[in-house]
Amino acid sequence: MAGIWIFAENREQTLELLNAGRNLAQDFKAKVVTFALNVHLAEEYINHGSDEVLLLPLLGQDQSLESYVPVIAEVARQEDPDVFFIGGTQRGREIAARVAARLNTGLCGGCTGYKVDQKNKLLLMNRMILGGAAVQTVVCTTRPQMAVIPPRTFEQAPLMEGRQGKVIELPAAQPSAVKVINRTPKVQESVDLTEAKIIVSVGRGMEKKEDLSLALELAGVLGGEVGCSRPVAEELHWLPEERYMGISGKKVKPDLYIGLGVSGQIQHITGIRDSKIIFGINRDENAPIFEAADYGIVGDLYEVVPKLIKELKVLLKK
Amino acid sequence: MLNIIACFKWVVDEADVKIDAKSRALLMERVGYKISDYDRNAIEEAVRLQEQHGGNVVAATVGPSTAKQCLKDALSRGPERADFINDPSFVDLEPEQTAAILATAIKAKEEYDLIICGEGSSDLYAQQVGPALAERLGIPCATCVNKLTLAESKKEIIAERKLDDGMEVVSMPLPALVTVLPDINTPRIPTLKQVLGAAKKPVDNITLNDLGQTYKPCLQTTGILAATMERRRLKFGADEKNILVIIGALLKEGVIA
Ligand SMILES: Cc1cc2nc3c(=O)[nH]c(=O)nc-3n(C[C@H](O)[C@H](O)[C@H](O)COP(=O)(O)OP(=O)(O)OC[C@H]3O[C@@H](n4cnc5c(N)ncnc54)[C@H](O)[C@@H]3O)c2cc1C
Ligand SMILES: Nc1ncnc2c1ncn2[C@@H]1O[C@H](COP(=O)(O)O)[C@@H](O)[C@H]1O
Numbered sequence: 002m003a004g005i006w007i008f009a010e011n012r013e014q015t016l017e018l019l020n021a022g023r024n025l026a027q028d029f030k031a032k033v034v035t036f037a038l039n040v041h042l043a044e045e046y047i048n049h050g051s052d053e054v055l056l057l058p059l060l061g062q063d064q065s066l067e068s069y070v071p072v073i074a075e076v077a078r079q080e081d082p083d084v085f086f087i088g089g090t091q092r093g094r095e096i097a098a099r100v101a102a103r104l105n106t107g108l109c110g111g112c113t114g115y116k117v118d119q120k121n122k123l124l125l126m127n128r129m130i131l132g133g134a135a136v137q138t139v140v141c142t143t144r145p146q147m148a149v150i151p152p153r154t155f156e157q158a159p160l161m162e163g164r165q166g167k168v169i170e171l172p173a174a175q176p177s178a179v180k181v182i183n184r185t186p187k188v189q190e191s192v193d194l195t196e197a198k199i200i201v202s203v204g205r206g207m208e209k210k211e212d213l214s215l216a217l218e219l220a221g222v223l224g225g226e227v228g229c230s231r232p233v234a235e236e237l238h239w240l241p242e243e244r245y246m247g248i249s250g251k252k253v254k255p256d257l258y259i260g261l262g263v264s265g266q267i268q269h270i271t272g273i274r275d276s277k278i279i280f281g282i283n284r285d286e287n288a289p290i291f292e293a294a295d296y297g298i299v300g301d302l303y304e305v306v307p308k309l310i311k312e313l314k315v316l317l318k319k
Numbered sequence: 320m321l322n323i324i325a326c327f328k329w330v331v332d333e334a335d336v337k338i339d340a341k342s343r344a345l346l347m348e349r350v351g352y353k354i355s356d357y358d359r360n361a362i363e364e365a366v367r368l369q370e371q372h373g374g375n376v377v378a379a380t381v382g383p384s385t386a387k388q389c390l391k392d393a394l395s396r397g398p399e400r401a402d403f404i405n406d407p408s409f410v411d412l413e414p415e416q417t418a419a420i421l422a423t424a425i426k427a428k429e430e431y432d433l434i435i436c437g438e439g440s441s442d443l444y445a446q447q448v449g450p451a452l453a454e455r456l457g458i459p460c461a462t463c464v465n466k467l468t469l470a471e472s473k474k475e476i477i478a479e480r481k482l483d484d485g486m487e488v489v490s491m492p493l494p495a496l497v498t499v500l501p502d503i504n505t506p507r508i509p510t511l512k513q514v515l516g517a518a519k520k521p522v523d524n525i526t527l528n529d530l531g532q533t534y535k536p537c538l539q540t541t542g543i544l545a546a547t548m549e550r551r552r553l554k555f556g557a558d559e560k561n562i563l564v565i566i567g568a569l570l571k572e573g574v575i576a
Binding site for chain 1: 333413418445453455484500537538539540542544548552556
């Protein structure tokens with residue numbers, strides 16, 4: 002059952018990987034094999050281009066997705082896939098690392114893209130290093146060639162006509178010693194920063210939570226959204242985690258990014274690299290944000306932002 | 320009593336890396352080194368649990384033999400002892416090699432209840448060494464942990480995980496491994512006394528020879544290209560006139576309206 006294997010924890014990401022998998026299947030002259038969590042999804046994956054589906058067994062109430070590791074690793078050991086792509090959620094990353102360790106193979110974590118060496122059936126996989134300061138290309142010399150692929154790297158595979166495929170049920174998983182004792186699902190955030198045209202980003206240069214109103218007002222005048230750096234979301238908890246940008250957060254591509262008291266360290270810049278215009282306000286003239294910005298104001302955000310809002314209100318007639 | 324191993328990596332300070340814009344090569348001549356940012360949280364959490372429950376903290380690192388400086392830095396943060404697993408060839412290791420090396424060394428000489436790793440290293444951010452090490456040691460693991468408590472029985476650890484889809488609280492029998500998020504704690508800044516004291520703490524020097532095997536990478540690097548950005552890099556003062564100039568430019572760019 003060699004082939005291009007795909008595992009992701011949800012439908013969207015599985016379909017994204019299926020798209021990449023279909024293309025690779027042609028290059029490798031191999032079939033696409035997808036893991037599914039239920040029969041309904043299995044059927045859907047076949048309709049979107051999977052040749053075979055490995056149906057994962059139901060998990061006990063106290064088991065987390067990660068307890069599939071032994072099942073996934075075992076079937077991979079028996080069937081020897083050429084390539085194994087795993088969707089880059091947090092759970093996906095853990096599963097990938099553990100499966101790769103069991104299979105004694107190489108894993109490109111955070112693979113942002115790849116080229117195919119058709120002759121040798123090898124993937125030249127890219128990953129970011131040094132917080133995103135550089136892109137490294139790696140080749141996996143053992144089987145399967147494994148990669149963790151972040152969400153939204155590829156478009157979802159389209160529905161195909163008249164597809165048929167085989168569904169193979171996998172044996173029950175041995176209960177894991179890791180027992181889930183409580184789950185609190187996340188409330189879905191209404192704002193999708195990746196779609197925003199204008200983002201006002203708050204950094205640790207902001208002194209207190211109440212001052213967020215300054216960022217909100219600026220975003221309001223411009224018709225944009227408010228985002229932040231990782232510490233603002235994760236250490237200060239001023240904004241939800243979905244609002245931070247960077248190598249471990251959202252990758253955004255607005256027309257305009259305005260950083261307020263954001264130092265502009267590489268891990269943050271990596272997430273905003275594709276912005277059309279970057280505008281930074283920072284009181285430290287040596288802050289790295291100025292190296293990454295088109296326009297910069299060296300000054301205290303508490304002085305600059307109110308002035309900026311005032312002028313914008315006049316000029317944009319708001 | 321808890322015997323805890325905190326794994327830390329000694330990494331290039333990425334803020335020091337310069338880029339040759341033409342060749343897109345990384346210029347590493349004048350870089351400094353540091354404990355990988357989030358590994359400070361791993362060490363802090365180990366020390367915190369030890370203070371609460373008694374026991375021992377060992378700081379373990381795999382790196383080139385020249386990385387000796389890292390030991391004092393790590394030990395000044397509270398661990399009693401360090402495992403310095405080193406060889407001149409231990410540079411640019413792939414996570415799978417690091418995990419395999421740590422596993423051999425830990426199996427050979429450590430008795431432990433808990434291993435704590437960082438969420439991901441500052442240079443590779445592979446988020447791989449922790450879970451891969453757990454597999455190699457055959458112990459349960461939980462990643463992305465932002466709260467750790469020892470169960471009353473003291474035979475289990477309760478870990479709160481922060482994941483894309485929400486929070487998940489798990490319990491695991493010890494020995495176990497966790498990887499911790501930076502918001503699990505705020506690492507203390509070592510005092511002068513701790514810095515001076517660190518030099519006197521014991522270090523176990525573990526060499527490739529002691530490990531008794533070799534570690535080949537499964538991934539080969541075929542190229543590295545610095546990420547560059549075309550930006551105007553115009554810097555202005557904070558007065559009204561400049562603000563108007565910038566607003567004018569943004570209007571002209573068509574990014575605001
Ligand atoms: C593995 C790893 C992954 C990471 N991933 C991410 C990520 O995805 N996203 C992310 O954002 N970070 C990430 N980080 C953290 C990153 O390295 C930086 O620490 C973080 O981005 C800094 O946030 P900041 O700019 O808000 O804070 P700081 O670096 O503390 O900067 C605050 C800035 O505000 C300025 N300032 C202070 N007061 C004022 C004022 N009154 N007016 C104007 N300016 C003022 C200061 O001059 C300073 O430049 C990661 C780190 C690691 C190690
Ligand atoms: N060379 C190393 N020595 C000791 N621990 C390491 C080393 N490399 C990585 N780790 C640990 O593994 C974690 C994840 O690293 P990585 O898989 O590279 O993202 C780090 O936060 C450390 O706790």
